[in-house]
Amino acid sequence: MKNKFYLGLATLSLVVFFTACSKLPQTEIDRANQAIDSAKAAGAELYLPAEFANLQDTMKAAMEEIEVQKSKFIKNFGTSKELLAEVTLYASEVTMQTEEKKVALKTEIQTTLNEVKILLEENKKLITEAPKGKEGTSALVAMKNEINALESNVNEINASPDQDNYLTILNKVKMIKEQAAAINTELKDIIAKYQSNVRGRKS
């Protein structure tokens, strides 16, 4: 009787020993997946593509480690849990960085848009100051059209700022600024030339 007890105890010990670390870290997997989904929803794929790819790679590595352990007779998900925790933490960092990048892009877009608006306003004012009548009106029509085209682009962006991704919008705004600045220089040149001619006439 006593022998049977010892044998049972020994078997139980072995079973406990072999199954002690074998529980699949499902909670950690779900948490990591959720964190990755949040990063994706924030736009990490678009705004931080390298970081997001790295994140996906780390998750794949963690899942591989889980399968490695599942393949073993004695399972130990310790490393898998560590990897999953790493993924979760990294995913939250990527989400945060994505949000920060979006805010930075939005700010840059807004700042550039403000600069563009100032330039366009200045251009409109310069057009009124530019040589009028015979000397001015006809020459400035093309520039006015150009300014109008740029302004309609700015209005389009203002009307639906989240329609496109912020990187595309920023590029567009930068282009508009460049063109508005070119018109500004051109107008200032025309006015300067005209004024120097007027001064020449007076002298």
Add this chain to the structure above:
Amino acid sequence: MKRNIKIRLAITLTLTVIAFCILFILNRDLPPTSEIKEARKALSDARMCSAERYASKLYYLAENTYDSSMLYWNIENKRFWLSRDYDKVRELAADAKNLAIKSKEHAQENTVFVEQILGQELHSLQTRIGNFQSYFDRLPLSEKSVENNQMGLLMLKEAEIAFSKSDFLLANSKLKSAQKNITISYSDAEKIIANYFTNYPDWERSVRKTIEGSEKEKACCIVVDKFSRECLVYHSGILKERFDIELGKNWIGDKNHQGDKSTPEGYYYVENKFDEGQTRYYKALLLNYPNESDKKRFKKNQKKGIVPSGTGIGSLIEIHGHGGKGADWTDGCIALRDSDMKILFPICPRGTPVTIVGSVKPLHELIH
């Protein structure tokens, strides 16, 4: 007896542990860990080369194959450990790896190809703009054409930026929009120019006749090339000076009536000269516009109803100073820089022939 049992138990336990250890060691290398890792590494490398974009079919096939291998691994792991077979997993992992490597190679090839093609297309559009935009800017065009042109130029800049950042797909889509807008606006302009240049044979004859006259008379003559914005001064049939000019906004075509902001075309001569203080425009050479041919044409146009009622033929067409504004701003006069006017004024006496033409060169020599 008791002792025997204890010994047996100890031996059984020891044998069990040894057996498990042996099985564990045997089992250790069974899962396709390295193959899966290699497939993942190959996928990562492919992604680094933008295979997702430039060899998307192959890349996603590789990724799906990798996912399948993981799925099969998972299925095998659920089976009893002695009956597990990882061959299928290994096979899929190897396929995933090969596909990923192929997608990387294709992406690299495609990137070079797309970069080359896109680079050429960008260059081609830039060249087209470089050759034509200055003419386009001078043409009296509809607001819609100008708007299309502006949009096209804006899109081109976006395409250039995307190209410089190696974002070829975005660059391509922007370039296509730019090409569309530019083509629409330029085709309007090209129609106007092509129509205008049907008069070239007449212009060529007029210019030849004027220069021959200068050679014969050993005198000065002026040829105004409206399209190239140049005032050419000949003496004894030899080109002596070349000045930049500015015209009226509606410079294409002949002058029809007062206030149409057109510069007349045809044979004229310097009727009068106004020095500093006698004109608002530094110095001026007054032309004999309207000449007999202009008057005849005006009457014809009046009959046709082309000329608005109550509008005269116009007058006071001059070659004068205050040019150099970089735009067409006159009411139909020809404006030169004051420094150029200073040179031209003394060498052109009253009676100097002034021939105004659309162009001294044929269209194919101007726009390629």
